[in-house]
Amino acid sequence: MTQVYNFAAGPAVLPAEVLRQVQSELISYKNSGMSIMEISHRSSLYTDMAFQAEADLRKLMNIPAEYDVLFLQGGATLQFALAPLNLANKYHKIAFADTGHWAQRAQEDGQLLSGYTTEVAASSKLSNYTELPSGIELAKNYDYLHLTMNNTIEGTMYKDLPYKGDVPVVGDLSSIILGQEYNVNDFGMIYAGAQKNIGPAGLTIVIVKHTLFEEAPELPAMFSYAKQAAKHSALNTPPVFAIYVAGLVFKWLLQQGGVSQMQRRNEEKAQLLYDYLDSSKLFSTPVTEKKWRSLTNIPFVTGDKAIDKRFIVQAQANNLLNLKGHRLVGGMRASLYNAFPRTGVEKLIEFMQKFEKAVG
Numbered sequence: 137m138t139q140v141y142n143f144a145a146g147p148a149v150l151p152a153e154v155l156r157q158v159q160s161e162l163i164s165y166k167n168s169g170m171s172i173m174e175i176s177h178r179s180s181l182y183t184d185m186a187f188q189a190e191a192d193l194r195k196l197m198n199i200p201a202e203y204d205v206l207f208l209q210g211g212a213t214l215q216f217a218l219a220p221l222n223l224a225n226k227y228h229k230i231a232f233a234d235t236g237h238w239a240q241r242a243q244e245d246g247q248l249l250s251g252y253t254t255e256v257a258a259s260s261k262l263s264n265y266t267e268l269p270s271g272i273e274l275a276k277n278y279d280y281l282h283l284t285m286n287n288t289i290e291g292t293m294y295k296d297l298p299y300k301g302d303v304p305v306v307g308d309l310s311s312i313i314l315g316q317e318y319n320v321n322d323f324g325m326i327y328a329g330a331q332k333n334i335g336p337a338g339l340t341i342v343i344v345k346h347t348l349f350e351e352a353p354e355l356p357a358m359f360s361y362a363k364q365a366a367k368h369s370a371l372n373t374p375p376v377f378a379i380y381v382a383g384l385v386f387k388w389l390l391q392q393g394g395v396s397q398m399q400r401r402n403e404e405k406a407q408l409l410y411d412y413l414d415s416s417k418l419f420s421t422p423v424t425e426k427k428w429r430s431l432t433n434i435p436f437v438t439g440d441k442a443i444d445k446r447f448i449v450q451a452q453a454n455n456l457l458n459l460k461g462h463r464l465v466g467g468m469r470a471s472l473y474n475a476f477p478r479t480g481v482e483k484l485i486e487f488m489q490k491f492e493k494a495v496g
């Protein structure tokens with residue numbers, strides 16, 4: 137099999153060990169004679185597996201007991217609507233940090249819900265989202281502040297919370313969850329689509345402080361964190377296969393030394409590429425301020441769209457796949473999630489050096 141390096145932003149590369157394990161137990165899960173996709177979600181084969189996945193995630197992120205861990209569907213995007221419905225009960229008012237595309241999508245969906253108000257508390261629009269707003273101040277009459285902790289398209293990230301007040305923080309960690317250490321206690325809720333740093337699409341992780349949704353009005357079952365929590369995320373058929381693969385990834389992460397070890401490796405990988413970008417005469421990253429640079433999504437450009445295009449085509453031919461930047465910003469983007477190997481970054485830099493020489 138050809139060795140390729142998959143720089144996709146999501147769905148993204150998974151650990152090879154995990155894929156091999158999936159392969160080895162696909163036909164008969166735990167000698168049941170059935171695959172994990174064919175078993176009942178009411179069977180102990182499923183409940184044991186889901187219970188273990190939650191326990192491992194709790195261990196990896198050091199999640200306190202007063203937080204529920206939910207395994208949901210609908211992607212991170214569904215949480216743009218469910219977080220307001222479940223958490224914005226007192227003031228029906230949500231503050232947003234406008235840090236780019238996904239933060240804006242989250243605000244738009246919140247605003248569409250009747251009876252809720254959304255406000256921009258801070259924005260980095262003026263820097264074209266190459267920086268992030270910090271030192272955010274808020275009045276107390278907001279139910280929560282929404283922060284996109286890692287901006288997948290723009291390549292910026294918060295390593296620390298930019299807000300220290302009493303309003304709970306809801307963090308979209310879709311493209312950084314388990315890749316950088318965060319203190320769960322700093323958040324009222326964390327959510328993330330699985331398909332970047334965790335597993336297959338179809339699973340969304342929600343980590344939410346129980347007291348924050350106790351006052352919510354009764355909601356339809358699939359909208360309700362309270363009902364999902366009461367049924368351990370199995371009030372209807374859960375995405376069994378996605379949860380199973382996520383569980384294997386959690387085990388793999390524990391074996392690798394957990395999130396601190398992942399963060400260390402991610403810092404090393406990112407540093408290699410940023411150092412090269414900073415020294416290159418051809419390539420550069422739009423995120424010039426080091427403190428805002430993402431560990432997992434690194435955008436870069438040559439400044440000439442035709443050369444960018446040529447680079448992407450030639451990289452592809454050299455098994456460096458999915459380097460095309462998001463259609464909104466163009467250029468290139470290298471996503472270096474937990475499962476992305478350091479050798480892939482080294483190969484990319486080698487190729488960029490060669491390309492730079494050839495362009496002259």
Ligand code: PMP
Binds near residue numbers: 284
């Ligand atoms: N938030 C962020 C930060 C993202 O990167 C993405 C997906 N690229 C989303 C939300 C939307 O995720 P999903 O496709 O799981 O709805």
